[in-house]
Amino acid sequence: MANQEDIFRKVISHAKEYGYVVQSSEIYDGLSAVYDYTQNGAELKKNIKEYWWKAMVQMHENIVGIDAAIFMHPTTWKASGHVDAFNDPLIDNKDSKKRYRADVLVEDHVAKIEAKIEKEVKKAHKRFGDAFDKTQFLATNPRVLGYQEKIQTVLKRLGKSLEAEDLADVKNLIEELQIVCPVSGSKNWTDVKQFNLMFGTKLGASAETATDLYLRPETAQGIFVNFLNVQKSGRLKIPFGIAQIGKAFRNEIVARQFIFRMREFEQMELQFFIRPGTQMEWYEKWKEMRMKWHLSLGMGEDNYRFHDHEKLAHYADAASDIEFKFPFGFKELEGIHSRTDFDLSSHEKYSGRKLQYFDPELNENYVPYVVETSIGVDRMFLAVLSNSLAEEELENGTTRTVLKIPAVIAPIKAAVLPLVKKDGLPEVAHKIIDELKWDFNVVYDEKDAVGRRYRRQDAAGTPFCITVDHQTLEDQTVTIRHRDSMEQKRIAIDAVNHTIAMEVGMKYWLKKTE
Ligand code: GAP
Secondary structure, X not given: OOOHHXXXXXXXXXXXXXXXXXXXXXXXXXXXXXXXXXXXXXXXXXXXXXXXXXXXXXXXXXXXXXXXXOEOOOHHHHHOOXXXXXXXXXXXXXXXXXXXXXXXXXXXXXXXXXXXXXXXXXXXXXXXXXXXXXXXXHHHOHHHHHHHHHHHHHHHHHHHHHHOOOHHHHHHHHHHOOOOOOOOOOOOEOOOEEEEOOOEEEEOOOOOOOEEEEEOOOOHHXXXXXXXXXXXXXXXXXXXXXXXXXXXXXOOOOOOOHHHOOOEEEEEEEEEEEOOOOHHHHHHHHHHHHHHHHHHOOOOHHHEEEEEOOOOOOOOOEEEEEEEEEOOEEEEEEEEEEEEOHHHHHHHHHHOOXXXXXXXXXXXXXXXXXXXXXXXXXXXXXXXXXXXXXXXXXXXXXXXXXXXXXXXXXXXXXXXXXXXXXXXHHHHHHHHHXXXXXXXXXXXOOOOOHHHHHHHHHHHOOOEEEEEOHHHHHHOEEEEEEOOXXXXXXXXXXXXXXXXXXXXXXXXXHHHHO
């Protein structure tokens, strides 16, 4: 079996070869941790955003969406705490001169212990066969329990030292765990220092009058500063939510793992405004709703888990991540935070404006509490891409590469293929495209033998191939081939649109979130 690194490398090269993602400015040797989405990638990204927007905004009477500017008044970031507290703890290796995030070094160490647990599970599975009970094994095997205890101890200590900003202890932990620099292999570390992640820029024509600005590091603040505008103009009653999709920027130091951690990325965020005191109830509800959204895409229940935070951000009284099993292990895909009234109260203080809600049922004014859900579009994209890429052995002994992207978000829904480039078949294929294009993103493909075209569409992630052959001319039927099962059926041309719609329609997939 290919190891995790090989699998990840394959995902990255497949993404380039099939028009999904490439490095930004590649002809100039690229820009680190910045990526461009090419033709299929742009479609997949758009579909992910639409799937989220529909689930959050369209499906909820009490949630509206906005589109705030990336540039915001600089005081916003003072109020939000980002100027003072949006830091990463950094450590340098004196031999390689490489800089690392200290917490990531420790987390990578933990991931290695997790990998050992997985290895034990695999070994035991092989030994016990069908009788193997994974849950019982994890709960009783002494070696696994030892590893788990080690992980808990390390993460607790890391959480505690970060919380207390005890950077000396973070360094001690790195030394005690004997973590070595992945490049030099040495343990020759500097002290741990804080580094602010916001990108600064300037607004204005001349150096004297220019204002210092930041590129927003999260979209959330665009929602908070508009809380009253939206509540009043929409006459919204608590509980209600404001959603937003948009770019965010962070000067990430550990810029690796492809589009997992980027310097320019996109977020899909919801701020849900509630009565103070009800935050735990809503926090749990949103954890459940968001997990359902993920599961609705059918990418495997075992690939998701919650990770409740030990260390809370400066604004939160509870926080949990939905982690996904990426090719490099379980990592954060989405964050769900109970943000209290931190943001609105702080903006009240800094702006001098009241950001309160009059609750007619309680007959009182208050600053609402907030539960936030925040997911990176690019991370979701990587989850989909890495989970979908498969190499399958076929019955005839050959292999095929297939991208089993959930059909609802697949970039191209169908390819229409004339069996041969003559006898009027291309004309019929084009006519079918002219019908389908109003509802779906479809392509025409006539190059090479039809078997090769199927393979090409499998690898590009297209859920359906519609083949026009000589029988089509006689009885107005075509074959429709399913990407995942490779099953082929003969159906009437008139039935093609409906057949595709039943499998790719967002309505049918979103119903699973109810
Ligand atoms: N408003 C809350 C917030 O921004 P976060 O945990 O820092 O919280 C939320 O970010 C989500 O944004 C993450 O779960 C992740 O999916 C995505 N994200 C954060 N930093 C990212 C980066 N550098 N590159 C890609 N996605 C990122």
